[in-house]
Amino acid sequence: MVKKKTFGLPAGLPLADIVKEGEAEAGSFVMEILPIARIEPDPDNPRRLGLNPANPRELDAADPLYPRKKTALDGIEELAINIARFKVQQPIKVYRHDKGYRIVFGERRYLASILAGEKTIPAWVLPERPKFLRTLQFSENEHHDKLDAWERLESVRSVVDEFESYGEEEIRSATTLAELTGLKLSMANNYFDLIQGPDEVREALQSRAITNIQLAAEIAREPDSAKRRAALEAACSGGTSDRIRTVLKKAVAMPRSSSRGRPAKNVTLGKTANLVIVRRIVEAVLGDAYQEALGGEVHWNDFNSVTDAWKKLLAYLESVEGSAN
Numbered sequence: 001m002v003k004k005k006t007f008g009l010p011a012g013l014p015l016a017d018i019v020k021e022g023e024a025e026a027g028s029f030v031m032e033i034l035p036i037a038r039i040e041p042d043p044d045n046p047r048r049l050g051l052n053p054a055n056p057r058e059l060d061a062a063d064p065l066y067p068r069k070k071t072a073l074d075g076i077e078e079l080a081i082n083i084a085r086f087k088v089q090q091p092i093k094v095y096r097h098d099k100g101y102r103i104v105f106g107e108r109r110y111l112a113s114i115l116a117g118e119k120t121i122p123a124w125v126l127p128e129r130p131k132f133l134r135t136l137q138f139s140e141n142e143h144h145d146k147l148d149a150w151e152r153l154e155s156v157r158s159v160v161d162e163f164e165s166y167g168e169e170e171i172r173s174a175t176t177l178a179e180l181t182g183l184k185l186s187m188a189n190n191y192f193d194l195i196q197g198p199d200e201v202r203e204a205l206q207s208r209a210i211t212n213i214q215l216a217a218e219i220a221r222e223p224d225s226a227k228r229r230a231a232l233e234a235a236c237s238g239g240t241s242d243r244i245r246t247v248l249k250k251a252v253a254m255p256r257s258s259s260r261g262r263p264a265k266n267v268t269l270g271k272t273a274n275l276v277i278v279r280r281i282v283e284a285v286l287g288d289a290y291q292e293a294l295g296g297e298v299h300w301n302d303f304n305s306v307t308d309a310w311k312k313l314l315a316y317l318e319s320v321e322g323s324a325n
Contacts, residue, residue: 031091034123036114038100041107044158045137049107051076056111064207068148076108080115088113088121095126095133104133105140131166134158138181149213150205156181156191172297175283189280190217196300197221200232209236215244221276222248275306282313289316 041053049072050065052058056076059069092106103110104126113121130136138159147155159181160171171177171192178188190213194202197220204210209232210219219235222228231247239247272278279300286293293316299305 030125032123032125033120034094034101034125036110036119036121039094039103039110039121039123040097040100041103041110042133042137045103045105045107049076049111051111053111053114056115068208076112077115079108079112083109083112083118084116088118091122091124093124093126095129097129101125102129104130105137132162134162148208149211149216150208152213153191153194153202153205153216156183157195160195173283174280175287185284187213190214193217193220193276198228200229204232204235207236212241215241218245218248221274223274223276275300275303278306278310282309285313285317292316 041049050069051073056073059066059073063069088109090106090109092109093104094101094106095104101123106123110121134155138155156177160177163180164170171180174185174189174192177183177192178185181188183191194205194213194217197217201210201216201220204219205216210216215235219228219231222231227248231244234244234247279298282294282298294309294312298309
């Protein structure tokens with residue numbers, strides 16, 4: 001039996017530990033009652049409500065994102081009614097920025113307080129920007145089911161960018177992404193393929209032509225650029241998920257079986273032009289043994305490199321089965 005090895009991330013750096021480290025980096029924090037006028041939203045928070053703090057009710061009906069902003073405003077209006085009656089029960093979290101404060105999370109409570117006519121708001125105050133700010137926000141955002149597909153992708157991508165910007169390990173696989181964020185591997189595969197995939201698919205998510213992460217990832221994995229464009233066109237024209245998947249389907253001719261000739265002594269594993277399929281199989285099968293089996297970096301966009309990785313996978317599995325017997 002193969003001894004499992006720790007794969008990828010240094011010890012102590014899954015999501016929960018990063019959140020603790022990020023807060024610790026900023027030092028101890030205290031709860032204060034702050035003037036709302038000295039607080040501003042984080043302009044780079046992936047969870048962008050898109051409302052103007054100076055006048056949250058000011059919306060432009062011609063804005064392509066008007067329906068989403070209107071939905072967000074309606075929810076904040078309801079929250080404002082509660083705040084007007086009971087005040088803010090759960091403090092927001094901010095850090096000191098310039099001569100004021102910038103929100104880590106709690107933007108809805110902040111905007112609702114403005115609508116309710118409040119002049120102050122309770123807040124947990126960090127003395128400086130946390131090192132892993134985007135990871136803190138990701139942890140908070142994952143508890144909100146109102147994030148749309150684009151915001152979720154941006155939230156994950158911001159965690160990856162932040163993690164790598166501090167000289168930590170480069171996120172080169174969905175397995176590592178799952179370890180970092182705590183996402184299920186299947187969902188991490190979707191996000192990883194979108195982050196690494198074509199810009200045009202991310203643009204379709206950003207414009208909200210596609211509103212489903214799974215469907216977007218399926219399009220991103222399509223190696224045929226013509227089919228990928230056709231699927232995106234179907235999405236932009238309001239096509240259903242079933243219609244878009246139909247565009248992506250390939251007709252595969254199955255070979256006829258024959259009993260003639262010498263008996264087979266090995267198994268032919270077939271061929272594929274979809275490199276993502278190979279990568280997903282390799283990562284799913286190897287898990288913690290990824291580095292031990294492959295022994296180095298795999299260029300997943302290069303057919304020769306992926307073919308070599310596949311051969312190493314088979315050789316590794318055969319060696320494991322041989323030692324087990």
